Amino acid sequence: MTATPHILITNVTLLTDPDTPLIASQWILCKGTTIHSFGSMDTVPVCHGALLLDGTDKLLMPGLINGHNHCAMTLFRGLADDLELGEWLNEHIFPAEAANVTPAMVYWCTKLAAAEMILSGTTTVADGYFHEEEAARALLESGMRAIPAHGIVDFPAPGVPDPTNNIAAVETFLTHWQGKSDRITPAVFAHSPYTCSPGTLQQAKKLATKYQVPFFIHIAESKYEQQMLMDPQGTSPIRHLAALKLLDADTVLIHCVWLDDEDRKIIQKNNPGVVVCPQSHFKLASGIAKTSEMDNMGIRIGLGTDGGASNNSLDLFREMDILAKSQKARTLDATAMPARRVLAAATETNAHILGLPQLGKIAPGFKADLILLDMKRPHLQPAYNSAFLVYSTSGADVETVIIDGKLVLQERKLLSFDLEECMTKVRKLSRPLGVL
Amino acid sequence: MTATPHILITNVTLLTDPDTPLIASQWILCKGTTIHSFGSMDTVPVCHGALLLDGTDKLLMPGLINGHNHCAMTLFRGLADDLELGEWLNEHIFPAEAANVTPAMVYWCTKLAAAEMILSGTTTVADGYFHEEEAARALLESGMRAIPAHGIVDFPAPGVPDPTNNIAAVETFLTHWQGKSDRITPAVFAHSPYTCSPGTLQQAKKLATKYQVPFFIHIAESKYEQQMLMDPQGTSPIRHLAALKLLDADTVLIHCVWLDDEDRKIIQKNNPGVVVCPQSHFKLASGIAKTSEMDNMGIRIGLGTDGGASNNSLDLFREMDILAKSQKARTLDATAMPARRVLAAATETNAHILGLPQLGKIAPGFKADLILLDMKRPHLQPAYNSAFLVYSTSGADVETVIIDGKLVLQERKLLSFDLEECMTKVRKLSRPLGVL
Numbered sequence: 001m002t003a004t005p006h007i008l009i010t011n012v013t014l015l016t017d018p019d020t021p022l023i024a025s026q027w028i029l030c031k032g033t034t035i036h037s038f039g040s041m042d043t044v045p046v047c048h049g050a051l052l053l054d055g056t057d058k059l060l061m062p063g064l065i066n067g068h069n070h071c072a073m074t075l076f077r078g079l080a081d082d083l084e085l086g087e088w089l090n091e092h093i094f095p096a097e098a099a100n101v102t103p104a105m106v107y108w109c110t111k112l113a114a115a116e117m118i119l120s121g122t123t124t125v126a127d128g129y130f131h132e133e134e135a136a137r138a139l140l141e142s143g144m145r146a147i148p149a150h151g152i153v154d155f156p157a158p159g160v161p162d163p164t165n166n167i168a169a170v171e172t173f174l175t176h177w178q179g180k181s182d183r184i185t186p187a188v189f190a191h192s193p194y195t196c197s198p199g200t201l202q203q204a205k206k207l208a209t210k211y212q213v214p215f216f217i218h219i220a221e222s223k224y225e226q227q228m229l230m231d232p233q234g235t236s237p238i239r240h241l242a243a244l245k246l247l248d249a250d251t252v253l254i255h256c257v258w259l260d261d262e263d264r265k266i267i268q269k270n271n272p273g274v275v276v277c278p279q280s281h282f283k284l285a286s287g288i289a290k291t292s293e294m295d296n297m298g299i300r301i302g303l304g305t306d307g308g309a310s311n312n313s314l315d316l317f318r319e320m321d322i323l324a325k326s327q328k329a330r331t332l333d334a335t336a337m338p339a340r341r342v343l344a345a346a347t348e349t350n351a352h353i354l355g356l357p358q359l360g361k362i363a364p365g366f367k368a369d370l371i372l373l374d375m376k377r378p379h380l381q382p383a384y385n386s387a388f389l390v391y392s393t394s395g396a397d398v399e400t401v402i403i404d405g406k407l408v409l410q411e412r413k414l415l416s417f418d419l420e421e422c423m424t425k426v427r428k429l430s431r432p433l434g435v436l
Numbered sequence: 437m438t439a440t441p442h443i444l445i446t447n448v449t450l451l452t453d454p455d456t457p458l459i460a461s462q463w464i465l466c467k468g469t470t471i472h473s474f475g476s477m478d479t480v481p482v483c484h485g486a487l488l489l490d491g492t493d494k495l496l497m498p499g500l501i502n503g504h505n506h507c508a509m510t511l512f513r514g515l516a517d518d519l520e521l522g523e524w525l526n527e528h529i530f531p532a533e534a535a536n537v538t539p540a541m542v543y544w545c546t547k548l549a550a551a552e553m554i555l556s557g558t559t560t561v562a563d564g565y566f567h568e569e570e571a572a573r574a575l576l577e578s579g580m581r582a583i584p585a586h587g588i589v590d591f592p593a594p595g596v597p598d599p600t601n602n603i604a605a606v607e608t609f610l611t612h613w614q615g616k617s618d619r620i621t622p623a624v625f626a627h628s629p630y631t632c633s634p635g636t637l638q639q640a641k642k643l644a645t646k647y648q649v650p651f652f653i654h655i656a657e658s659k660y661e662q663q664m665l666m667d668p669q670g671t672s673p674i675r676h677l678a679a680l681k682l683l684d685a686d687t688v689l690i691h692c693v694w695l696d697d698e699d700r701k702i703i704q705k706n707n708p709g710v711v712v713c714p715q716s717h718f719k720l721a722s723g724i725a726k727t728s729e730m731d732n733m734g735i736r737i738g739l740g741t742d743g744g745a746s747n748n749s750l751d752l753f754r755e756m757d758i759l760a761k762s763q764k765a766r767t768l769d770a771t772a773m774p775a776r777r778v779l780a781a782a783t784e785t786n787a788h789i790l791g792l793p794q795l796g797k798i799a800p801g802f803k804a805d806l807i808l809l810d811m812k813r814p815h816l817q818p819a820y821n822s823a824f825l826v827y828s829t830s831g832a833d834v835e836t837v838i839i840d841g842k843l844v845l846q847e848r849k850l851l852s853f854d855l856e857e858c859m860t861k862v863r864k865l866s867r868p869l870g871v872l
Binding site: 013022024074075077078079081082083084085088112113115116119120223279281282283284285286287288311312313314315318321322324325326328329331332333334335336338339376377378379381382383384385387388391392394395396397419422423426427430433434435436 | 518819872
């Protein structure tokens with residue numbers, strides 16, 4: 001990772017935000033960790049000592065934000081696919097986790113995920129897994145911006161063998177990480193209403209409020225979940241959370257596939273963020289969330305990949321494409337979830353949902369989290385407007401990545417850590433699982 | 437394009453076909469245009485003068501087969517997205533075609549499509565567009581294997597201004613191209629039952645039968661089509677074709693989204709191939725084909741991307757992923773359309789549907805149409821089995837492509853034609869349309 005106080009990119013095409021048309025032939029200047037200014041090539045500023053990058057035939061846009069991941073699950077990617085959810089979890093993923101989740105596994109497999117994300121243009125990730133202190137350390141070292149959220153469940157978990165300590169463990173995590181780095185925002189992840197009691201959920205939310213950090217929860221992912229829900233008296237998962245007063249603008253609802261009209265109205269009124277993970281919803285046969293309806297209601301829609309084992313790709317460009325297309329196929333309306341709304345979900349809306357409003361947009365004063373794409377590739381020609389970022393681009397088109405004003409990827413070479421070492425470590429960890 | 441009589445790849449992981457587990461540490465020998473033999477690294481053959489490729493950390497598999505494309509439509513990719521089908525066609529695509537389709541446009545934009553396909557691991561494409569002789573020429577020069585199919589409609593079209601000549605024009609095309617190159621199989625494309633009269637359809641099929649070439653037709657793509665269909669007496673598009681005796685093993689039905697149970701039984705009985713284009717079906721809001729049910733019935737399912745304007749990517753890896761996932765989401769059954777069935781649709785089944793059974797598999801005597809993927813990338817680690825090819829791989833992971841025993845792509849450098857020249861020509865063609 002090269003620390004550079006100033007970076008000047010010239011002759012570049014800019015996507016400042018999803019609602020503004022692309023502007024060609026621009027310069028942009030980053031000073032320290034933020035975007036300072038940009039303008040037309042007619043008047044390029046003089047910046048002695050700045051790192052100069054040539055943006056010819058390239059597009060610069062805000063780094064993508066992944067609103068939901070279990071980074072360390074890269075270890076289990078492809079271990080078991082095409083299986084019914086119960087069988088997948090109970091016969092494959094849970095036993096694999098019981099046997100393989102260790103602090104070292106979380107550290108190295110989170111780093112592998114970070115490499116994959118940086119190489120596909122993601123600059124910020126919201127994570128949640130076991131041994132989250134190791135995930136936070138890996139993400140900090142990777143050069144990414146991250147919201148590592150410590151998990152809470154009411155049963156023994158790796159790192160928290162005694163569930164009566166689950167709230168205390170999160171508080172220790174929050175106090176350790178808060179203020180440690182501008183790039184790391186520790187947070188709270190109550191796993192779900194079927195693994196946390198009402199009391200646990202309320203304590204977890206109280207803790208998040210105390211530390212002013214996001215409160216995440218998996219909710220309404222599958223039919224299966226509805227059947228498991230503790231309250232059998234017609235309460236939906238969303239109404240359950242609403243009754244516990246867990247829904248506010250600092251709560252992030254992950255999934256939201258199985259909602260009814262009343263649930264959506266409750267979300268609209270209380271303003272929690274909703275992060276959908278369409279590829280995971282498809283692959284696990286959870287269903288297709290009514291994302292376009294929620295977006296039209298003004299509910300804040302963010303995008304996430306979910307963990308590598310249920311997707312199986314952390315490329316948010318691929319995720320954006322499927323989000324747009326799935327809504328059209330579901331509604332039989334080709335205007336549903338247009339490209340600009342999908343771009344918003346992966347950039348500025350996700351930034352707001354995650355409590356980081358200084359991200360997701362190219363504007364003076366915003367964080368210098370930027371990605372540079374090579375447009376001179378056959379599959380991106382010709383380019384008429386920004387929709388090609390959703391429908392034609394893949395993460396492999398990302399050439400250079402800047403996070404917090406620092407070069408993290410240059411010409412697809414990862415600068416922030418030793419990728420070779422990381423892949424070797426993960427390979428070793430994957431051997432007992434039968435890697436090729 | 438380097439002509440090499442023999443190619444020897446060593447130390448490679450092989451996917452011979454979708455039903456066979458991956459085998460590590462193999463060598464494979466291609467002689468002339470075909471696969472000669474393969475085996476374990478314990479006993480590598482001596483091949484003086486053969487081109488040697490190191491397959492360490494790489495996977496070799498059959499080249500992907502794209503069962504449906506309108507290659508030249510790359511010119512219109514991204515020109516208009518997120519629009520209702522009628523508006524998209526009538527206000528954007530048809531006027532753009534009327535103003536821009538020329539022989540030169542078809543030649544250069546087909547070549548651009550070929551570059552994109554080769555770079556994403558597709559070695560064979562079935563194409564259909566206007567001025568198909570130029571498409572055939574471009575595909576031949578690109579180094580790809582192709583089935584260029586001459587279109588037939590009952591109204592004036594670019595290249596065939598007088599529709600009374602439409603059958604004669606196809607016959608001229610077939611006689612010109614048949615036997616010209618082992619890589620080119622000319623064919624017949626009757627556009628659809630709503631643009632061709634019953635008489636035209638029957639003459640077109642007769643011609644295909646006479647020349648023993650595939651007969652393609654778009655069918656049951658949208659609700660819109662059903663409303664337009666000429667026979668108002670309860671006839672479905674499929675029953676209309678069956679009544680005209682157009683359905684046999686040499687007919688290729690493109691789309692098949694809007695079928696009923698009777699339609700599927702008719703297809704099952706008559707054995708035409710079905711090529712689905714899930715990304716296009718999604719993006720144009722046509723719907724989700726019942727592909728997994730058809731596959732379970734023994735109907736031959738192939739995969740295509742459709743043209744670049746309705747997808748907007750010609751990467752069959754992305755298409756495979758969406759085919760698998762869309763069936764799970766539609767049926768709420770995660771076991772639907774497993775990875776191996778999707779791989780078959782893009783390789784050996786497509787080969788059979790297109791009448792080229794010597795393709796789509798690694799076996800002695802099969803055509804040397806092969807792609808080599810770099811597995812040492814963070815998003816492909818760890819790899820436990822071949823499902824990663826569907827759920828994690830993208831076309832950008834393809835490193836080397838061999839078609840008909842010749843190197844066409846090496847380390848992502850296109851060897852068969854001048855890509856820079858092609859992109860410049862397409863850029864010029866796209867200027868009147870308002871390219872960036």
